Amino acid sequence: MEIIKNEYYTMTIDDIGDGGEGIGKINGYTMFVKDALIGDEIKVKVIKTKKNYGFGKLEEIITPSPYRTEAPCPIAEKCGGCQIQHFDYKRQLQFKEEKVKNVLERIGGLKDIKVNEVMGMEDPYYYRNKAQFPVGKDKDGNIKIGYYAARSHNIIETEKCYIGDPINEVIIQKVKEYIVENNISVYNEEKHEGLIRHILTRVGYHTKELMVCLVINERKLPKQDALIKKLETIPNIKSICVNTNLEKTNVILGKKTKTIWGQDYITDKIGDVSYKISPVSFYQINPTQTEKLYNTALEYAGLTGEETVWDIYCGIGTITLFLAQKAKKVYGVEIAEQAIRDALSNAELNEIENVEFYVGKAEEVLPSLYEEQNIKADVIVVDPPRKGCDEELLDTIVKMAPKKVVYVSCDPATLARDLKYFGENGYTVSQVQPVDMFPHTLHVETCILIEKK
Numbered sequence: 001m002e003i004i005k006n007e008y009y010t011m012t013i014d015d016i017g018d019g020g021e022g023i024g025k026i027n028g029y030t031m032f033v034k035d036a037l038i039g040d041e042i043k044v045k046v047i048k049t050k051k052n053y054g055f056g057k058l059e060e061i062i063t064p065s066p067y068r069t070e071a072p073c074p075i076a077e078k079c080g081g082c083q084i085q086h087f088d089y090k091r092q093l094q095f096k097e098e099k100v101k102n103v104l105e106r107i108g109g110l111k112d113i114k115v116n117e118v119m120g121m122e123d124p125y126y127y128r129n130k131a132q133f134p135v136g137k138d139k140d141g142n143i144k145i146g147y148y149a150a151r152s153h154n155i156i157e158t159e160k161c162y163i164g165d166p167i168n169e170v171i172i173q174k175v176k177e178y179i180v181e182n183n184i185s186v187y188n189e190e191k192h193e194g195l196i197r198h199i200l201t202r203v204g205y206h207t208k209e210l211m212v213c214l215v216i217n218e219r220k221l222p223k224q225d226a227l228i229k230k231l232e233t234i235p236n237i238k239s240i241c242v243n244t245n246l247e248k249t250n251v252i253l254g255k256k257t258k259t260i261w262g263q264d265y266i267t268d269k270i271g272d273v274s275y276k277i278s279p280v281s282f283y284q285i286n287p288t289q290t291e292k293l294y295n296t297a298l299e300y301a302g303l304t305g306e307e308t309v310w311d312i313y314c315g316i317g318t319i320t321l322f323l324a325q326k327a328k329k330v331y332g333v334e335i336a337e338q339a340i341r342d343a344l345s346n347a348e349l350n351e352i353e354n355v356e357f358y359v360g361k362a363e364e365v366l367p368s369l370y371e372e373q374n375i376k377a378d379v380i381v382v383d384p385p386r387k388g389c390d391e392e393l394l395d396t397i398v399k400m401a402p403k404k405v406v407y408v409s410c411d412p413a414t415l416a417r418d419l420k421y422f423g424e425n426g427y428t429v430s431q432v433q434p435v436d437m438f439p440h441t442l443h444v445e446t447c448i449l450i451e452k453k
Contacts (some may be wrong), residue, residue: 001027003054005046006089010062013040016095019151020083020442021060031056035077037087038095039065067091072125073162080150082163082440093118093436096444100412100434108416109423115432119292124439127286128164129268132252133172133177135186143179143186145172145199153189153250159216165203165438167234171212174230175199182223192217192248200243200279202251204268205287211239211266213279215252219244221260228261239263241279253280267349270294273321275346277359280338282315286437293408293435293447294322299382300406300431300449303327307378310402312362312393317343317355319381319408327379331355333365363390370396377402388414391421398425405450415446424452 003009003026013036022036026044030053033044038143039096041063042049044056054376061068071077071085084092084202101115120351121127136144137157146158158167179186198215199448212231214221217446221227221242231240240261245254257279265276268283270291276280284290297319301309304328311320316339322328323348332355347355358365369375380402382389389397395403405427409415419429431449438444 001029001035001053003027003029003031003046003049005049005054006060008043008045009220010043011055013038013042015086015194016087016442018250018442024370030414033058036061037065037068037084037161039089045209047421048180049292058391062265065117073160075156075158076162078149079147079158080152081147081161083150083442084247085162087440087442089124089439091118092439093120096434096436100432100444100446103412104416104419104429104432106416107413109430110416110419111244111430115382118288118434118436118444119296121439124436125162127288127439128161128166129203129205129284129287130283131161131164131199131201132169133158133201135175135188135196135198143176154245157184159274164398165201167203167210170234171201171231172199174234175212175214175227178223178227178230182226184222187217196223198252202266202277202279202283204266204277206269207267208236209239209268210234210237211238211241211258211279212237212279213241213243213255215243215245217246219246224260230260235294237262238266243279270318270322272325273318273346273350273352274317275318275321276349276415278338279344281342282339283318283438289435289445290318292376293437294319294345295405296433296447298322298326298437299406300447301326301379305377308376309379309381310366310375310400312366312379312380312382312389312397313384314343314357315383317346317357319383320355320357321346321350321352323381324355330353330355331375333362334359335361363393367396369416370400376400379404379406381406381408383408384414385415386411389418394418394421394425398422398427401452403452407448409446409448410443412444412446415448419448419450426453427451 011024013024015023021032033056043060048055076085095105104110185194187197200210200213241259243257260276309330310331320332433447
């Protein structure tokens with residue numbers, strides 16, 4: 001049966017795509033439908049067809065999915081922040097577990113792999129300790145501050161975010177007052193004109209310390225004293241800074257940040273370790289789940305105090321210092337020089353001395369050290385970016401022959417690809433533990449224990 005554009009069909013949704021769209025079949029033909037959910041029986045209008053799949057518009061929910069719930073956020077469907085807030089949370093966790101298992105089997109070739117139940121949250125709301133709000137204007141010239149709509153750069157005004165810290169509502173209001181009262185221009189992305197581009201906020205989960213950073217399209221913020229006067233009244237604010245980004249780019253932060261009030265950083269804790277966090281620091285956004293993730297990594301490492309450990313892609317030393325509590329020596333590798341400066345500062349802050357850091361690309365630093373110094377490791381921990389590990393890095397890890405590799409991943413597909421490499425080179429996967437770092441989104445973090453056969 002040929003599927004015809006602009007015709008109407010009924011179908012049942014049985015999966016969710018990477019963009020949050022429902023996926024189902026019409027007589028074997030795959031259809032992607034925005035706003036549809038696993039278990040929905042729907043009426044759909046076909047809006048685009050390709051050879052093996054098409055896209056449809058949801059016209060009517062004939063029988064709603066048993067997992068469909070009322071999203072608490074009134075703009076959840078428009079906003080790009082939460083793709084599945086209308087999906088029952090327990091079923092979200094099950095979906096993510098199935099997603100990890102399917103990808104590991106399909107891409108990684110790991111047949112009948114056991115995936116542990118996803119570590120979820122008791123209360124999966126208001127968990128983000130970092131937010132980045134674009135600033136612009138609507139068609140009537142009114143200031144808009146919020147989040148981008150899904151797959152666009154249209155700003156959806158956000159009075160209240162159900163996954164961010166509630167203090168952001170106060171910050172947005174005060175920054176908006178500063179902009180309006182002082183006639184400050186806001187950024188126009190198409191024309192590359194206007195001053196205020198983004199508002200970045202960071203909150204210490206345990207310390208409650210607060211940072212506000214304005215990203216601007218000029219070298220200086222006009223009437224900055226007026227902004228400081230607005231913001232310094234907020235309880236626990238420790239840092240107000242300005243980041244300059246003069247580029248016509250989608251990258252939010254520029255290279256230069258200046259503190260205009262208070263400290264250059266805020267502090268927070270994971271377990272017993274304290275960390276200094278700057279506007280540019282990579283620091284996991286869900287503190288409750290981060291502690292579960294790092295405790296899992298520490299458990300998988302199985303440290304007794306006698307091990308030499310390498311932490312690849314170490315950032316500001318979050319996992320490095322966590323591991324150093326139990327290891328003989330931990331070495332960290334990270335490409336960002338500022339991150340290594342932060343890592344050294346964090347080691348000093350916690351009086352941890354059994355750590356050493358290297359600046360550079362992991363895929364260059366580790367092979368070079370192995371060739372020149374024949375470095376050894378009992379355990380290697382990798383927490384790579386979404387693209388996964390470079391093959392040269394994987395090759396060096398295999399040559400170093402650690403007893404264990406603990407792999408922390410934010411992308412099941414690249415994780416599966418890298419696990420396949422380890423499997424072909426003398427290693428086996430012993431544990432797979434997904435952690436729900438980002439409730440109401442499609443993302444899932446996974447901690448894997450890989451052991452030498």
